Amino acid sequence: MTRLPLLLAAAGLALAPALARAPVTAPFKGVQGNVTAVPAPKGVLLKVDAAGLTPGWHAIHLHEKGDCSDAAFKAAGGHTHKAAPVHGLLNPDATDTGDLPNIHVAADGTVKAELFTTLVTMDGLRDADGSSVVIHAKPDDHMTQPIGGAGDRVGCAIIK
Numbered sequence: 001m002t003r004l005p006l007l008l009a010a011a012g013l014a015l016a017p018a019l020a021r022a023p024v025t026a027p028f029k030g031v032q033g034n035v036t037a038v039p040a041p042k043g044v045l046l047k048v049d050a051a052g053l054t055p056g057w058h059a060i061h062l063h064e065k066g067d068c069s070d071a072a073f074k075a076a077g078g079h080t081h082k083a084a085p086v087h088g089l090l091n092p093d094a095t096d097t098g099d100l101p102n103i104h105v106a107a108d109g110t111v112k113a114e115l116f117t118t119l120v121t122m123d124g125l126r127d128a129d130g131s132s133v134v135i136h137a138k139p140d141d142h143m144t145q146p147i148g149g150a151g152d153r154v155g156c157a158i159i160k
Helices: 003-020
Strands: 024-027 032-040 043-051 056-058 060-063 103-105 111-117 131-136 153-159
Touching: 024 153, 032 153, 043 131, 103 111
Parallel strands: none
Antiparallel strands: 024 032, 032 043, 043 111, 056 103, 060 131, 131 153
């Protein structure tokens, strides 16, 4: 009988790395749909499936806190970053690890997209306070500080 707890504990430890590599699917608030974060050997693949958006280009970013509790999604904090934040995929001084390419929403308000980033890891996104995937009202110009002119936050999903 005393071996059973030890075996269960060993099994739990053996499964821990597999769970850290497991994809995480999170529902969006503010728009319909979800995002799935899939760990990859050198980054994270984000699968976006959403509806209820304005047609056209929209910025999408990784934010530093897993908190979508307020209506404007400001509780998600700023973009994830390594040092003093400098925004922009096209900016040679950029430090934001939350920068991602824009997504295009179809005429019916839906978007299905896959975005890969080498700037973060799943462990980094799933830190103590989690992270958020935030969709903005406008596209990101990938240069302007602090968020590339992306406008209001219209969708938010928590990665924990």
